[in-house]
Amino acid sequence: MATTSEFKMNKPQKRLRGALPKIGIRPAIDGRRKGVRESLEKQTMGMAKAAADFLKKSLRHSNGLPVECVIADSCIGGVAEAADCAEKFARAGVGVSLTVSPCWCYGSETMDMDPLVPKAVWGFNGTERPGAVYLAAVLAGHNQKGLPAFSIYGQDVQDSTDASIPPDVQEKLRQFAKAGLAMAEMRGKSYLSLGTVSMGIAGSMVNPDFFQNYLGIRTECVDMSEFVRRIEEKIYDAKEFDRAMEWVKAWCHEGKDWNPEKLQKSREAKDADWVTSVKMTLIARDLMVGNPRLAKMGYGEEAMGRNAIVGGFQGQRQWTDHFPNGDFMEAILNSSFDWNGIREPYVFATENDSLNGATMLMGHLLTDTAQIFADVRTYWSPAAVKRVAGHKLTGKASGGILHLINSGAATLDATGRMTRDGKSVMKPFWEVTVEEVEACLEATQWGPAMLEYFRGGGWSSQFLTCCEFPATMARINWIAGLGPALQLVEGYTVELPAKVHKILDERTNPTWPTTWFAPTLTGKGPFRDVYSVMNNWGANHGSISYGHIGHQLLTLASMLRIPVCMHNVSEERIFRPSAWTHFGTADPEAADYRACANYGPVYGKV
Numbered sequence: 001m002a003t004t005s006e007f008k009m010n011k012p013q014k015r016l017r018g019a020l021p022k023i024g025i026r027p028a029i030d031g032r033r034k035g036v037r038e039s040l041e042k043q044t045m046g047m048a049k050a051a052a053d054f055l056k057k058s059l060r061h062s063n064g065l066p067v068e069c070v071i072a073d074s075c076i077g078g079v080a081e082a083a084d085c086a087e088k089f090a091r092a093g094v095g096v097s098l099t100v101s102p103c104w105c106y107g108s109e110t111m112d113m114d115p116l117v118p119k120a121v122w123g124f125n126g127t128e129r130p131g132a133v134y135l136a137a138v139l140a141g142h143n144q145k146g147l148p149a150f151s152i153y154g155q156d157v158q159d160s161t162d163a164s165i166p167p168d169v170q171e172k173l174r175q176f177a178k179a180g181l182a183m184a185e186m187r188g189k190s191y192l193s194l195g196t197v198s199m200g201i202a203g204s205m206v207n208p209d210f211f212q213n214y215l216g217i218r219t220e221c222v223d224m225s226e227f228v229r230r231i232e233e234k235i236y237d238a239k240e241f242d243r244a245m246e247w248v249k250a251w252c253h254e255g256k257d258w259n260p261e262k263l264q265k266s267r268e269a270k271d272a273d274w275v276t277s278v279k280m281t282l283i284a285r286d287l288m289v290g291n292p293r294l295a296k297m298g299y300g301e302e303a304m305g306r307n308a309i310v311g312g313f314q315g316q317r318q319w320t321d322h323f324p325n326g327d328f329m330e331a332i333l334n335s336s337f338d339w340n341g342i343r344e345p346y347v348f349a350t351e352n353d354s355l356n357g358a359t360m361l362m363g364h365l366l367t368d369t370a371q372i373f374a375d376v377r378t379y380w381s382p383a384a385v386k387r388v389a390g391h392k393l394t395g396k397a398s399g400g401i402l403h404l405i406n407s408g409a410a411t412l413d414a415t416g417r418m419t420r421d422g423k424s425v426m427k428p429f430w431e432v433t434v435e436e437v438e439a440c441l442e443a444t445q446w447g448p449a450m451l452e453y454f455r456g457g458g459w460s461s462q463f464l465t466c467c468e469f470p471a472t473m474a475r476i477n478w479i480a481g482l483g484p485a486l487q488l489v490e491g492y493t494v495e496l497p498a499k500v501h502k503i504l505d506e507r508t509n510p511t512w513p514t515t516w517f518a519p520t521l522t523g524k525g526p527f528r529d530v531y532s533v534m535n536n537w538g539a540n541h542g543s544i545s546y547g548h549i550g551h552q553l554l555t556l557a558s559m560l561r562i563p564v565c566m567h568n569v570s571e572e573r574i575f576r577p578s579a580w581t582h583f584g585t586a587d588p589e590a591a592d593y594r595a596c597a598n599y600g601p602v603y604g605k606v
Helices: 036-058 079-092 131-145 167-186 210-217 225-232 238-251 267-289 292-296 301-303 327-333 353-365 381-391 434-442 498-505 530-534 550-560 578-583 588-599
Strands: 020-028 069-071 092-100 119-123 149-153 190-194 216-221 307-311 346-352 372-380 401-405 418-420 421-423 444-447 458-461 470-479 483-493 514-519 541-546 564-567
Touching: 020 036, 020 079, 020 167, 036 069, 036 092, 036 167, 069 079, 069 346, 079 092, 092 131, 092 167, 119 131, 119 167, 131 578, 149 167, 167 353, 167 550, 190 267, 190 353, 210 216, 210 353, 210 483, 225 267, 238 292, 267 307, 267 327, 267 458, 267 470, 292 301, 307 353, 327 346, 327 458, 346 353, 353 541, 353 550, 372 530, 381 498, 401 530, 418 434, 470 514, 470 550, 483 550, 498 514, 514 530, 550 588, 564 588, 578 588
Parallel strands: 020 069, 020 092, 092 119, 119 149, 190 216, 190 307, 307 346, 483 564
Antiparallel strands: 372 401, 372 541, 401 514, 418 421, 444 458, 470 483, 470 541, 483 514
């Protein structure tokens, strides 16, 4: 058995090219001198410093590094100081803009005019000066100029001497800033398509217009034959490979071979599949982010990688009819740990489903946690469960459940063996403990691939999400004539009695990881029952995040101008730019569609 010292905590690191985006804080002030401005300087700059301190303490980048804030050198009372601030922000790499003010200011003269940077305005709710009037005026300016901005305004009046940030303002600051950072972190990165179309799955028909115009991401394509070349020519770190194989032998426990005995591979062939699977993992990672060790081996071009913030592997069928599948590679890359220790998970889609990969990326950047890739496989009604397993569904599962299961890409974090305050969770990697890594691995078996699916063999992870925790399933779909549309559903993972799980699970492929999911119902539209959720889902795949993050996804989607067609987020949690209300207030979903169509994708027209 390997020792726990192998699961070291790796230091947060930036593994992609390009500087991490910063949050820019713009203190706006009444420009009238000889008394007015002078009386407001300290309070206005104090708001900026308080916002910066709060955001730095509240947020991290998904790689664990701290978030930096840049404050304008002076308060902004007019166009000259606005220009100075814009120049400073451009030099500093600001990707998110927050304007703060306790008073009246000249709206069009002090506003942020950068069309590519998400922006918000926090107007102090005080009676001494008309901060709310400025907030309304500058938002009107943003809307009139086609530069949507988020409105942040506390519910309760504060005294001018009160430097605290109320909880409701804190929540909006955090929600806006995290979504804005997610948007900024995508820009300039790559989606790496390893192969092309998998079994006619439309999501694997990678749409460069979507990635470029909506996300600011370029698309890169590498043929799967590159795996063969790198394996045969040994273009990988041999020392790391040896270490990885020792780790696999110690921690990756083999499960039952479900293939008919006459078709089962020999021990020698299974061992060879392990070797290939580990090499594939090393190679896919190196293709995504590069590996300086390859340069020392004489492979300078290969060492560079593709600066991929997200990727996908076609696999089926041109690869998997002959070579081991990508299940091990996908599961390990998507997890918060491997033979090198505890580290940020990669975002990697099975079957090269780029649209699900993009959704996984959004979830990861918003939560800092690993993401579950799964088929939305089966709706089990209470009646069907009773008939097949003799069990009455109760609690959160009483209305029925969805069987989320797929061959490879589900992160091992989803075993449910991580805890916080005694409850099962999924954590940012910097909170994961050695004991939790061990527990996740002990809860996972690796079954020989079902050869009717994967003629080339391989190893598929098999685990069960063991517990109940809040989760959000989401998916971007591309609709001809419309473009991208996001759908999401908040709910809970649920735990079934072991006997019931076994009966239901073995009706499909039992070598794959399972998560039982119960959507939260509202009694309306696609959320009137669990069957309707399944019936309205737009594709065969879904991306599942820990926690109820629907409101965060809605905020990010509005920044990216991606409308949301299906969600069960309560109205008071929805936070979109103020302009959205002018496209209709009676039906926010329809207004979202009109607003996104009006503004169009941030980075260009499709």
